Amino acid sequence: MKILVVMGTRPEVIKLAPVVAALRRRKGLRTLVCATAQHRELQDQMLKTFDIKPDFDLDLMRKGQSPDAIARRVQASLDPLLARIKPDLVIVQGDTTTAMAAAMCAHKRHIPIAHVEAGLRSHDLENPFPEEGNRVIIDHIATLHFPPTQKAKANLKKEGIKGPGVIVTGNTVVDALRWADKKIKIRPASADAREVLVTFHRRESFGAPLKGIFHALITLVRRHADLVLIYPVHPNPQVRLAAKRWLRHPRIRLVKPLPYLEFLRLMKRVHFLITDSGGLQEESVCLHKPVLVARTVTERPEIIAAGAGKLVGLSQKNLIYWATKLLNDKALHRRMSRAQNPYGDGKASERITSAIALWAIRARRTLLQKCRK
Ligand code: UD1
Ligand code: UDP
16 A cells, blocks of 8 residues: 655645654555645755655745646646556645645546545635635545544535545644654743744735734734734745834844744743634644634634634734733633643544555455456
8 A cells, every 4th residue: 555645835744744654653554755845945844853754855836936836836746756656545634735736636647535634614715715725625536534623524514525534533733742742841931021923924914914914013012011022934925025024123023934843832932822824723722822813714713612712803903902902811811721622632643544544455355356356
């Protein structure tokens, strides 16, 4: 049984690294990794952290790329690779262009697809764009679906995707966190400053919404003399240039993307988070840090329902209101920090591996029966 795991961006590497490790521990499965390098630097930074040496590197990133151009390059490079190595299963994760385009390539060659983190839905094709469309496409052509929660499984069922190939596993982000936790030593927070972690990179926020959010951040540091914002800036030029231009303040620290362990160390230290990131929403609830989600919708409603996060939208007023409340209202901060993690027990990768091993046995049996006939 030959399995090809395809990844290309920072979050895919983080969430697939525990899956690759679990698959490689299982006898009878041969696991190969193809890195598309949709994110050249961010992907490599994470591959190094998890000590993954890809078997294939498609080296696709171009500065200022569009999702469409990346999709075309994945198609052009991955299709001949699939023809050559003939995997029995292709694994993709999440909703990136890498995941969608790789799934399409596999589909066209009649190779079964397994989708890790299946069933997430914002129910708005424009938000996040193009990710919502990507995950819908992948789920409708995949054979094995690994939704992280019951809610994600229910989303699939509403679209007619059900049966033994849909297995709720928890989110592999918890597996990665558990692995990382053993390696992190926490530095205590400074007594004189309250630190807040900020990240932004979503395409639908570019332009006026991002400028508005940055303006709200400036207002917050001006109003709170002990507030320090730490912002590891995404290398996307649209984000980097906007941050440099609109976030000029001595207590707003713009830093380069941090290695995973360093980033988690920082996350454990800060008072709360302001973000539009998917992965950070999940990690914040796991690490008991309140999170303000600066997006109009989230495909991760479990965090809001658990009480760990507030969906503040892209409104400056809302963001300032909730950040001020979290800074002043200790009881609210405590309540949000104590929310239950809805993403499982850190054994998602083992469940995924067991489901794949079982599927492989059944697929083999079906093939043998066909041959006998
Ligand atoms: C992609 C994902 C998004 C995910 C995000 C994670 C899609 C459709 N979206 O965003 O879901 O949340 O990655 O970060 O796939 N760049 C570099 N070096 C890097 C990475 C990026 O220079 O290591 C720059 C490049 O100029 C690139 C730009 O950032 O053009 C944006 O990268 P891209 O892969 O297009 O990211 P998104 O599609 O915005
Ligand atoms: N992350 C990191 N260093 C950083 C910023 C983020 O290691 O400087 C990690 C973070 O812990 C999370 C993931 O990157 O697991 C989130 O990636 P991103 O926000 O780029 O993508 P998304 O999750 O929104 O798709």
